Amino acid sequence: MPRMTMIEAIRSAMDVSMGRDDDVVVFGEDVGYFGGVFRCTAGLQQKYGKTRCFDAPISELGIVGAAIGMAAYGLKPCVEVQFADYVYPAYDQIVSEAARIRYRSNGGFTCPIVVRMPTGGGIFGGQTHSQSPEALFTHVSGLKVVVPSNPHDAKGLLIAAIEDPDPVIFLEPKRLYNGPFDGHHDKPVTPWSKHPLGEVPDGHYTVPLGKAELRREGSALTVLAYGTMTFVAEAAAADTGIDAEIIDLKTLLPLDLDTITASVKKTGRCVVVHEATLTSGFGAELAALVQKHCFYSLEAPITRVTGWDTPYPHAQEWDYFPGPARVGRALRETMEA
Amino acid sequence: MPRMTMIEAIRSAMDVSMGRDDDVVVFGEDVGYFGGVFRCTAGLQQKYGKTRCFDAPISELGIVGAAIGMAAYGLKPCVEVQFADYVYPAYDQIVSEAARIRYRSNGGFTCPIVVRMPTGGGIFGGQTHSQSPEALFTHVSGLKVVVPSNPHDAKGLLIAAIEDPDPVIFLEPKRLYNGPFDGHHDKPVTPWSKHPLGEVPDGHYTVPLGKAELRREGSALTVLAYGTMTFVAEAAAADTGIDAEIIDLKTLLPLDLDTITASVKKTGRCVVVHEATLTSGFGAELAALVQKHCFYSLEAPITRVTGWDTPYPHAQEWDYFPGPARVGRALRETMEA
Amino acid sequence: MPDVQPLQLHVPEPEVRPGDQPDFSNVKIPQAGSVERPPVDVDPKEIRDLAYSIIRVLNRKGEAVGSWAGSLSDEALRDGLKDMMTLRAFDARMQTAQRQGKTSFYMQHMGEEAVSCAFRKAMEPGDMNFPTYRQAGLLIAGGYPMVEMMNQIYSNEADPLKGRQLPIMYSSKEHGFFSISGNLGTQFIQAVGWAMASAIKNDTKIAAGWIGDGSTAESDFHAALVFASTYRAPVVLNIVNNQWAISTFQGIARGGSGTFAARGLGFGIPSLRVDGNDYLAVHAVAKWAAERARRNLGPTLIEYVTYRVGAHSTSDDPSAYRAKTESDAWPLGDPVIRLKNHLIVKGLWSDDRHKQAEAEVLDGVIQAQKEAEKHGTLHSGGKPSTRDMFEGVYETMPPHLRRQRQEAGV
Amino acid sequence: MPDVQPLQLHVPEPEVRPGDQPDFSNVKIPQAGSVERPPVDVDPKEIRDLAYSIIRVLNRKGEAVGSWAGSLSDEALRDGLKDMMTLRAFDARMQTAQRQGKTSFYMQHMGEEAVSCAFRKAMEPGDMNFPTYRQAGLLIAGGYPMVEMMNQIYSNEADPLKGRQLPIMYSSKEHGFFSISGNLGTQFIQAVGWAMASAIKNDTKIAAGWIGDGSTAESDFHAALVFASTYRAPVVLNIVNNQWAISTFQGIARGGSGTFAARGLGFGIPSLRVDGNDYLAVHAVAKWAAERARRNLGPTLIEYVTYRVGAHSTSDDPSAYRAKTESDAWPLGDPVIRLKNHLIVKGLWSDDRHKQAEAEVLDGVIQAQKEAEKHGTLHSGGKPSTRDMFEGVYETMPPHLRRQRQEAGV
Ligand SMILES: Cc1ncc(C[n+]2csc(CCOP(=O)(O)OP(=O)(O)O)c2C)c(N)n1
Ligand SMILES: Cc1ncc(C[n+]2csc(CCOP(=O)(O)OP(=O)(O)O)c2C)c(N)n1
Numbered sequence A, B: 001m002p003r004m005t006m007i008e009a010i011r012s013a014m015d016v017s018m019g020r021d022d023d024v025v026v027f028g029e030d031v032g033y034f035g036g037v038f039r040c041t042a043g044l045q046q047k048y049g050k051t052r053c054f055d056a057p058i059s060e061l062g063i064v065g066a067a068i069g070m071a072a073y074g075l076k077p078c079v080e081v082q083f084a085d086y087v088y089p090a091y092d093q094i095v096s097e098a099a100r101i102r103y104r105s106n107g108g109f110t111c112p113i114v115v116r117m118p119t120g121g122g123i124f125g126g127q128t129h130s131q132s133p134e135a136l137f138t139h140v141s142g143l144k145v146v147v148p149s150n151p152h153d154a155k156g157l158l159i160a161a162i163e164d165p166d167p168v169i170f171l172e173p174k175r176l177y178n179g180p181f182d183g184h185h186d187k188p189v190t191p192w193s194k195h196p197l198g199e200v201p202d203g204h205y206t207v208p209l210g211k212a213e214l215r216r217e218g219s220a221l222t223v224l225a226y227g228t229m230t231f232v233a234e235a236a237a238a239d240t241g242i243d244a245e246i247i248d249l250k251t252l253l254p255l256d257l258d259t260i261t262a263s264v265k266k267t268g269r270c271v272v273v274h275e276a277t278l279t280s281g282f283g284a285e286l287a288a289l290v291q292k293h294c295f296y297s298l299e300a301p302i303t304r305v306t307g308w309d310t311p312y313p314h315a316q317e318w319d320y321f322p323g324p325a326r327v328g329r330a331l332r333e334t335m336e337a
Numbered sequence C, D: 001m002p003d004v005q006p007l008q009l010h011v012p013e014p015e016v017r018p019g020d021q022p023d024f025s026n027v028k029i030p031q032a033g034s035v036e037r038p039p040v041d042v043d044p045k046e047i048r049d050l051a052y053s054i055i056r057v058l059n060r061k062g063e064a065v066g067s068w069a070g071s072l073s074d075e076a077l078r079d080g081l082k083d084m085m086t087l088r089a090f091d092a093r094m095q096t097a098q099r100q101g102k103t104s105f106y107m108q109h110m111g112e113e114a115v116s117c118a119f120r121k122a123m124e125p126g127d128m129n130f131p132t133y134r135q136a137g138l139l140i141a142g143g144y145p146m147v148e149m150m151n152q153i154y155s156n157e158a159d160p161l162k163g164r165q166l167p168i169m170y171s172s173k174e175h176g177f178f179s180i181s182g183n184l185g186t187q188f189i190q191a192v193g194w195a196m197a198s199a200i201k202n203d204t205k206i207a208a209g210w211i212g213d214g215s216t217a218e219s220d221f222h223a224a225l226v227f228a229s230t231y232r233a234p235v236v237l238n239i240v241n242n243q244w245a246i247s248t249f250q251g252i253a254r255g256g257s258g259t260f261a262a263r264g265l266g267f268g269i270p271s272l273r274v275d276g277n278d279y280l281a282v283h284a285v286a287k288w289a290a291e292r293a294r295r296n297l298g299p300t301l302i303e304y305v306t307y308r309v310g311a312h313s314t315s316d317d318p319s320a321y322r323a324k325t326e327s328d329a330w331p332l333g334d335p336v337i338r339l340k341n342h343l344i345v346k347g348l349w350s351d352d353r354h355k356q357a358e359a360e361v362l363d364g365v366i367q368a369q370k371e372a373e374k375h376g377t378l379h380s381g382g383k384p385s386t387r388d389m390f391e392g393v394y395e396t397m398p399p400h401l402r403r404q405r406q407e408a409g410v
C-alpha cells in the first residue's frame, strides 16, 4: 500500500472526492494556483480547473458564507481556513448559519460543507498559528467536529466529511502533517513513511464519522486523546511503563461514548489530554461524561492534561505543550490516586 | 432602600460609572437617543451627551473593535450587543484581540472593556433571541465572564466590570429583567419590587468579580447555577422538598472554586444547571472540576440539567427550557443515586 | 503645534425627532423619467452617477415616463397591485393576530410593498432569493400559499418549519426563498455563493441577496461585494433603504457617503438607486439587473429608496424616536396608491374596482387565516411536537440527541 | 428563455506566472507632478479622481516636481534615506539570523521601505499607529532602539514582550506603535476606535490604521470605513498595496474595482493613491491626511502602490507562483535608489557618501545585533521564563492560573 504524509493523504481525499463528484469544489486563501501554504491542495486546480479549485479573498467570513450559499445550491464545498486561529471571522457564519440551516428550514435547505483548518502548536507559530479551538465548535449543535491523527484516518475521515450531509469542522493537527510527533521535541521526528498509519489506500474509502478507535489496548487506565495527543499519550505510556488503554476519539461531535465508557468501566481510571487550554476545553465535556456514565467504576478522579489557560506563547512553546512528561505524571498520579 | 428592576439596576450602574469617570463611554445599536431596545441605557445620552452615549452602526465587529481601540487610548467603554445571539460577528475581536492584548503587548496596552448583552430564553424569542453562549467565552483565557441573577448583583457586578482592568463579557439574563423568573412559566411573575434582591443602593458599590454566593443553604446536595437558573433551582428545591444548597456562581471566569468545593465536600452530591446546550456547555467544566476536586466526597454522579443539544426552538420553548420539573427530577435522582 | 484645536466627535443625528415638524426637503428627488436607462452591458464606469440619483418611472400624475417605463403588461400591472394589496391586508391581519396573542411576534411591510412584490416578477423559476424578514412580498407575489405563511407565523401543527423558527422566518426552496436568518446580513454573502455555484455548474439560474440600510454596516455586506466583484457572480444585491434601522436613522450606517448604492462603486459593481415606492421603477431596475446577471455580466447593486411606515416590529414603538407624522411627509408617497393611480390613468382601474378588490383581497386573507387557525395558534390548538424539536439538527440523529430525546420522555 | 447561455464563473488570474515574461505595461503610471494637491478641507466629492490616479513627486530624473513636492528639509531627506537603508540592512541581517536558527520566523520589507519610513515622519508624538507586520519602518524612523526589536525577534531574556509573541510582532505604546496582531485586519477598526476616543476626549492626537491589499477583504476593513465615515474619526487609513498577498495577486481582493482606494469613495472618505516607492510622495500625502485628521476634517484613505520584492515571509518561496524577475520589471523602481538619486540631484549626496552610509548603517545594525545576542537567541542563551508565560493574562493572576503555574512547578 502507498505511504503518504498527512498532507498527501488530505490532498488525496479531495482529489478522490472531486474526481467522483462534480459538485465538490475547493477554495480558500492561496489554495488555487499555489496549492495552499501547507500544499494540501497542490495540483487540484491544474487537474480540475480553476472553477473547482480557486483562490479566495482573505475573508474567512466570505469563504464560509459563500460555501454555505453554494451548499444551498447543491454543491459540496470543502474550504480551507489557513490556520484554525483565523476561523473566528467566520464564526458567525458557522454557528448561526451552517449549523442551523437544516433545522430552521426543516430540511428545506441543507449545508453539506467541510471547513478544513490546520490546528495545534509545536511549530513555534506563536499565539496565532497554534490554537486548538475545537471546543468552540463542539458546543454548537448542528456541527460535526473531526480531528484526525494520521494519514490513513485523515483521508478516510475527510472523504466521509465531504460526503456527510451536514457541516463538518475538520481540524488537521499541523504538527502531524509530516510525521507522528509524540511531544519529544528534542528527538528527530519519524516520517510517516516509516509508520504503519502512513499506509493510505490510493482510491476511495471512508473512515466513519462518530467512531473512536483503540490505539493501544491496556488495563491500567484509559487515556482519551485525539490528534497529536494520541502519540503523546503513547509516548507517555511507553515512558512510564503504565499499561494505558489509549483511545483516539477521531470525531468529537458526535462522540463515540460507547467506546469510551466500555474502556473506563474496564480500567476504572481515566486521563484526558488535549492541547487546547483547560477551562471549558473539550476535556471538560469528556470528564463530565465519564464521571456521569462510569461513576461507579471510577477509582480515581479524572485528570485533564491540557495547554495552560494562557495564549500559546512563542518562546515557551515546550513549557506550554502538554508533552509526554506532563502526561506521564498524570498517568502515574492517576494510578496512585 | 430603593427597589429597581434589573434594567434599572444596570442603567444605574452605567449612570454611576459615567458620573464618576469621564472615561466611561457607552455605545451600541439603538442605545443612544432611544436608550436601547431593552431600555438599559435610557436617559444616558441626555445626561452625558452624545459623545459619551451614542448609537452605533449595526456592526458588532465594529462596536467591539472600536471599543478595543478606545480602551487602548485610555477610555473604559461599556458597549451593548443587542442580543447575545448577535455577538458572533464580534467574536474575532473579542477572542483574538480583547482577550490577548495585555498578554501579547506585555501590558503595554490593555483592554478594559465591558461587552454587555442580554442572554437566555423564555421570551418566545426563537433561536436568535434566546441563546446562552457563555461557554464560548469561558474557554478564552484573558476574558472574564459574568452572569448576574438579580438587580442588586447586576448593578454591583457591572460597576465592578467597568472598573476592572481586563475585558469582561457581561451576560444579562433577559428573562430576569423584570422579575425573578423561576421557570414556572404558567404562573404570574413576581416583580423585582416584591423581591429582596430588588433592593439596590442608589450610589456606587461593587459586587466583586470572581466570588460566588450561597443563595440557599442546604445539606442534601449542591446545586451550581447562575442567572435565571438560580431561581429555577430554588423552585425545584421548594417543589421537591429537597434541602439543596444553591450556589449562584455570578462569575464563571475566573470561577470561585473554593465556595463550590466547600459545599460539595459538605453535601457529597452535585447538580449543575444551565440553559445553554449540554455538550461543551459551562456545566461540563463545572462537572470536571467538581469530580476532580471533590472525588472522594462524591456519593453520586454529578448530573447536568441544561438546554438540549438543539437550536432554541420557538414553539417548544418550554420543552427546551430546563425548568423546575426537570431540575427537580435531577435533584431527586441525585439523592437516590 | 499650538494652533491645533481640540478634536470633537461627530455623531450624526436625524434632522427630526419626536415633537419636531417632519421635513424631507433635503431629500433630492429627481423627476420621474429623468434618469436614462443604459444598456445592460454598459461599462460600470459610465454609470457611476446612477448611484447618486433615483430612477423613477411614475410621475405625479400617475403616468409612466422615461426610458425605464413600459415593460409590464396591463395584466401584470393589475397583478402587481393585487399583490401589494394582499401583502398589506396580510400584514394588518397578522399584526392583529399578534396583539390577540395568537403568535409571539410580527413584522410588517407597510410602505415597502412595491420592493419585494415587483422584484419577484423579475425573477424566473429556479432563481433563488436570500431575503431578510421584510420581503414577504416575494412569497405573496410568487404565489406561495398564504395559509402556509400563517401556519409558520402561528407555529401550529401544520407549520412547515415545525415550530422551530420565529414567526415570519419563512423558508421555501420551491418558491426560491431561502430560509430567513435572525442574524442580520448573513444571507448577503450566501446569495453570492449560491450565484457562484450556478456559474460553476454552468447553470442559467441567478440569485438575489437582500439587506436593510442599517445592516449594510455588517461584515457580510462587505464580503458579498468582494466576492461578487471578484468572481462576477450572477447575483442581484438589493439594499432596502427604508430610512430606519429600529430606532437608528440611516445616517448612522451611511455616514458621510452620499448613498448606500455608492458603496458598490468601489468594487466596480454597477450601482443604481431606485424609487422603492414606484412599482414600475422597481420592476424595471430589477429586470435590468436580472438580465445582467443572466447574461453573465456580473452583479448589480440596487438601493431601493423607501420608508418604513410602521413600527420595526410588534416589539417596537417608533413614537419614542421619530416624529409621528414623518411617514405622511415622506415624499415618495405610498406604493399602493401610486400604482392604483397609474392603473386609473391607464383606464385599467377605478376607485370602485379598487374598493371591490380590497374586499376580495381581505376575504382571501381571512379565508387563509381561518384555514390556518384550524391547525392551531401559538398558545392554543395543534402544536408541533416535542419530538419535532429534536429532529432535523442533523440528517441522522446522533446518539447523544437520541439519549436526550429519551430523557425528555418523547 | 431559450436564448440564455450557460453561466460561467470568472476567476481572476495574474497576467504573469512563473515561466512567463513579467509585464506591467497595463499598470497606468501618471507622470510625476501631474496630480494636483487639493486643499485639505476640500469636499471629498471634488477629488474622487484621486482614487484612480497615482500621486507622484519624484520624476525619472530624480527631481521633485508638482504641487505635492517640497515639504521636507534637506536634513529630513537625508534622514529618510538613512531610515530606509537601516530598515533594509536590518531586514537582511534578521533574514539571515532566521536562516541560522536564531529565530523561528521573519518578514521583510524589501521594496516597501518608503511607506512606513516616510509615513512616520508625518506623525506627531502621542499619535498612534495600528500597524501590520510590514511597517517596522515606523519604529526605525521613530527612533525605537533596534536592539529592542531584535530582542523581540529572538524571544530572548530581554525581549520586551517576554517571549510571548511571534518575532516581529512588536509593541510600543511610547513609540506610538500598537501591538501587532497575527490576525489580519483587526487593527484597522481599532485605529478608528482610538481616534474616536481622542475626539471624545477633545484631545489633539490622531491615529493611523494599516492594512495590506489582500486584507482589505476582511470584515474589519469594512467596519473601519463605516465607523470612520460615520463619526468622522481623526484617522488615516493606509492600504499598502504591494501587489501580493502571499501567493495571491491583488486582483483577487480587488475584483472588478479600479483600485483599492476607490473603496473609500462609497463612504464619502477622501481617497488617494500614491506612489509607495516615492518617499516624497508618501510623506506629502501622509502629511495632508494627518492635517485633515488633526483639523477635525475626518478620515482619509490612502492606497500606497508598491511591490513586495521579497518573499512573503521566511516560510514562503514566491518562485512557485510568480515570475522570478517580476520585481525588476516593477515600474515604480526602488524607493532607496529613487531617494538616493534625488539627494544626488539636489547635491546633497553622492555615490561615495552612499557607500559610506551603507557601511555605517550596517555597522549600527551589527552592533545592535551583538548587543541583542548577549541576551540570547531563540534556542540558545537567555530566555524568558516559564513564569513569564503565566503572567499578564490578566492584571491580577486569578486562582486557576496560580494553580496551573504551581502545577507547572514554577
Ligand atoms: C447580527 C444582528 N445584530 C443585531 C440584530 C438586531 N436587529 C434586528 S433588526 C435590526 C435593525 C435592522 O435595520 P435594517 O437593516 O435597516 O432593516 P429594516 O428593519 O429597516 O428592514 C437590528 C439591529 C440582529 N437581528 N442581528
Ligand atoms: C484572519 C487571517 N487570515 C489569514 C491569515 C494568513 N495570512 C497571513 S499574511 C496573509 C496575506 C496578507 O496579504 P496582504 O494583506 O496583502 O499583506 P502583505 O503580506 O502583502 O503585506 C495571509 C493570508 C492571517 N494572518 N489572518
Ligand SMILES: [Mg+2]
Binding pocket: C212, C213, C214, C240, C241, C242, C243, C244, C245, C246, C308
Ligand atoms: Mg432599515
Ligand SMILES: [Mg+2]
Binding pocket: D212, D213, D214, D240, D241, D242, D243, D244, D245, D246, D308
Ligand atoms: Mg499585499
